[in-house]
Amino acid sequence: MLRKLYEEVEGHIDGQYGYIISVLNIVEVGSGVLQPMTGLAEFNVVYQALVMKVFKNMVVDGVVTVVNPLGFWAEIGPLTMFVASALIPTYFKYDPSANPPAFISEFGDDNGHVSRIEKGVAVRARIIGIRTEATEIFCVGTIKEDYLGPQLGV
Amino acid sequence: METTQNLALPQDRYPITIVSLRVKKDSEIYRDEVIGVYEYVGTVVVKKTVVADGREIHEEVPTRRLVKEEWRSQFEGRIDKLNVSPGQTIADPKQILAVLVEPCGHPIQVRGICATCGKDLSIGDYMGNDMGRATINMAHDNRGVTVSRDVAEKLDKERSQRLLIAQKLTLILDLDQTVVHATVDPTVLQWMNDPQNPNQPFLKDVHKFEIPTYHTHYVKLRPGTREFLSAMNELYEMHIYTMGSRQYADQIAMILDPDRHLFKDRIISRDENRSNFKSIQRLFPSDQSMVVIVDDRSDIWRWSPNLYKILPFNFFVGTGDINAPRLPPSGPPRSGPVLPVSQLVAEPPDDDDEKSVEEKDLSDDVQHQFLDDLEKTRPLEKISEELEEEGDRNTDAMEVDTPAADSATDNVKPKTPTKELSPRRRTVLVDNDRELDRVTEILRNVHHTFYAEKAASGPAPPDVGEIMARQKKDVLRGVKIVFSGVIPSNLNPAQQDIWIGAEQFGAKCSVDLSDDVTHVVTVKQIGTNRTNKVRRARNMPGVFVVKPDWLYDSISRWERQEEEEYLLEEVCRGARLSLETGRAIYETGDDDEAILSGTWEHENDLFIKLGQDDIEAMDAEIEAALAEDDDSDEIDHDTQDTSFPDASQNTDADFDAFFEEGFAAFAEENESSDPPKEDEKRKAPEGER
Structure with a gap:
């Protein structure tokens, strides 16, 4: 029965709580009630779980997955985020000849490296819009603000 | 992303008079807020009740009268300019009444939310929602980012600028049968692991990959692909556009371009x-002036002028294009055991433009089924077995044949000494395709012309599509073609691949013979069974009667080929072909002997020269020609083996019977003179492949 619970809820989306990432603790398993006609029993289970729910204006850390001229995609755990090129600071220029494609900053960072947004780079972004679908939550973000953008050592 | 919007009113209401205004300059308004009130002369349906003959009749009478209406804003934002004042009458529908500055024009959207302001746009009001403002999906991936036309144009422009600076053009490259040929036939693996197999040398560079829970694919690169890609990389920014699945495309890209720099x-x-x-607009919505396409099919590009149609690369014989099983084959007719030609021709061309998502699932099933079938039927093995049988027979038939006679051909390979019966064994696979070398040359030329013209024309850059269309037009300029026995009569000839192809290359096509015809393109015809057009054309001076290969080769090489090599040779030795005039000279005489002795030897040579593919194609064509003379619409595949003795089945009895038949028909046709029959002929099917 516990396995059934894990299968049913882990990795799924709840409209109220967002992503249910992992069931941590089962508080109470109610007594089963047989359903008429089917022979199945229904149990009310109270459990604690690790959930992830994002809110508008929340600042999140993610990893860039895809870069294209329109902007880039990042993953924040199970959540995917899109940052449009308009919301990337203008000193980041899209360079299609780079391999892999990247937004490259005109300024170096503190260590003198050119700051790049390319696949695999950690970024910090602020969420500006969220859309919850049946199987997926997805949001758009911005890095055109102070302290946002590619991060070192995240 | 502030966007300005010019406000106007519905065009059919002009002239209008502004009655009052509720906003001032710089006032912030919401979507659907009332800006003012205006009036116009409109048509209003008035319900009237008329009493006639003691009964009430309800009538709706349209009447014209002054109508007052609220002027509502479709957009949210700040009024930047207000060009009208109360009491003013505006007659010109084009006049801008007010200018409004939107805080966000939602030019980039991701699945219903604006990527620049984060607003959920899928929630609409009675005016609809704003999702329609960004509908163009121009990214290569399918993650749901859509952009507005303005942004698309901007991005296209930026790309063009970048390419101009780098002196490059864009090249869209197809995969299947253009640079690679893939199959799921497990025979390939057997052959690869069998050192005795004569096909093994060709299979050395066949790549194998598995798509999880799907099929194991075997992929052969077209000879010269790597050289082609690296040469093209200098001149073009390359894109892959394939009808294969995403996983398939990624796997092939890994083979072609392991470090992903191409x-x-x-x-x-x-x-x-x-x-x-496929459409260029999918990737380049607004600017196609720098795009060159290389593909083996022109129909799926709707004969785009930017297309360079390459001859299909058909390495794994009988497989065809594994990713296009639902469409009829392209290019020169090729036949295989999996896809009988008649079946494909009979299939109606797929006309539904945009496949919906549900349909796609269906087509995926079809695709899966096709691959399953392919795995089971193992066309390569079949062909190989057939060839071996033939090979055995052939060697029996020509025991004293010297190896020198065969050395000129690519298909024949010395066989390993395991089988004593046949000293050599024909291989199924042929690895002599050098098509890409020519493509490289042509694309270089296009690139060169583009930048030469750009330098000459100054600021306005030339259009690659125009350049290519012009170069194509020069190829067959002044040629007038009549097809005979090439296009099935039940199809509209002007919509056929070969017809459109010929016209794109500057040739004029016509259904019937006329004085200015220069070429008759026809399938191989035997004995007396040639079509009426061909028979008439033979008597017209200066008309070439050529095989379709002449046209296909001219088109794919961008060069008018020498007709001499493609002339339809007379099977009947009694009639000689004059090379000067391209017409046949008939010498009626003792034909029977000539055919029985002469024809066969000729055929035998041909068989060695040509691959199994060609032989099969010819068989199909001959059969079609036979069927045509019977005035029957259907192609009976069962008769194929009996109606014309296969080149390999060299039994005298077959030939005697066959040619006796042929001559009876010949005699008949000669007696009944042509004119009355011609009209009949035109109505009758013109020939099927």
Whole structure:
């Protein structure tokens, strides 16, 4: 029965709580009630779980997955985020000849490296819009603000 | 992303008079807020009740009268300019009444939310929602980013600028049968592991990959592909556009371009395209002036002028294009055991433009089924077995044949000494395709012309499509073609691949013979069974009667080929072909002897020269020609083996019977003179492949 619970809820989306990432603790398993006609029993289970729910204006850390001229995609755990090129600071220029494609900053960072947004780079972004679908939550973000953008050592 | 919007009113209401205004300059308004009130002369339906003959009749009478209406804003934002004042009458529908500055024009949207302001746009009001403001999906991937026309144009422009600076053009490259040929036939693996197999040398560079829970694919690169890609990389920014699945495309890209420096992420597959057709607009919505396409099919590009149609690369014989099983084959007729030609021709061309998502699932099933069938039927093995049988027979027939006679051909390979019966064994696979070398040359030329013209024309850059169309037009300029026995009569000839292809290359096509015809393109015809047109054309001076290969080769090489090599040779030795005039000279005489002795030897040579593919194609064509003379619409595949003795089945009895038949028909046709029959002929089917 516990396995059934894990299968049913882990990795799924709840409209109220967002992503249910992992069931941590089962508080109470109610007594089963047989359903008429089917022979199945229904149990009310109270459990604690690790959930992830994002809110508008929340600042999140993610990893860039895809870069294209329109902007880039990042993953924040199970959540995917899109940052449009308009919301990337203008000193980041899209360079299609780079391999892999990247937004490259005109300024170096503190260590003198050119700051790049390319696949695999950690970024910090602020969420500006969220859309919850049946199987997926997805949001758009911005890095055109102070302290946002590619991060070192995240 | 502030966007300005010019406000106007519905065009059919002009002239209008502004009655009052409720906003001032710089006032912030919401979407659907009332800006003012205006009036216009409109048609209003008035319900009237008329009493006639003691009964009430309800009538709706349209009457014209002054109508007052509220002027509501479709957009949210700040009024930047207000060009009208109360009491003013405006007659010109084009006059801008007010200018409004939107805080965000939602030019980039991701699945219903604006990527620049984060607003959920899928929630609409009675005026609809704002999702329609960004509908163009121009990214290679399918993650749901859509942009507005303005942004698309901006991005296209930026790309063009970048390419101009780098002196490059864009090249869209197809995969299947253009640079690679893939199959799922497990025979390939057997052959690869069998050192005795004569096909093994060709299979050394066949790549194998598995798509999880799907099929194991075997992929052969077209000879010269790597050289082609690296040469093209200098001149072109390359994109992959394939009808294969995403996984398939990625796997092939890994083989072609392991470090991803050639294509990067510029790969688009069936999963992103969702249509049975390819279009440049999918990737380059506004500017196609620098795009060159290389593909083996022109129909799915709707004969785009930017297309360079390459001859299909058909390495694994009988497989065809594994990613296009639902469409009829392209290019020169090729036949295989999996896809009988008649079946494909009979299939109606797929006309539904945009495949919906549900349909796509269906087509995926079809695709899966096709691959399953392919795995089971193992066309390669079949062909190989057939060939071996033939080979055995052939060697029996020509025991004293010297190896020198065969050394000129590519198909024949010395066989390993395991089988004593046949000293050599023909291989199924042929690895002599040098098509890409020529493509490289042509694309270089296009690139060169483009930048030469750009330098000459100054600021306005030339259009590659125009350049290519012009170069194509020069190829067959002044040629007038009549097809005979090539296009099935039940199809509209002007919509056929070969017809459109010929016209794109500057030739004029016509249904019937006329004085200015220069070429008759026809399938191989035997004995007396040639079509009426061909018979008439033979008597017209200066008319070439050529095989379709002449046209296909001219088109794919961008060069008018010498007709001499493609002339339809007379099977009947009694009639000689004059090379000067291209017409046949008939010498009626003792034909029977000539055919029985002469024809066969000729055929035998041909068989060695040509691959199994060609032989099969010819068989199909001959059969079609036979069927045509019977005035029957259907192609009876069962008769194939009996109606014309296969080149390999060299039994005298067959030939005697066959040619006796042929001559009876010949005699008949000669007696009944042509004119009355011609009209009949025109109505009758013109020939099927």
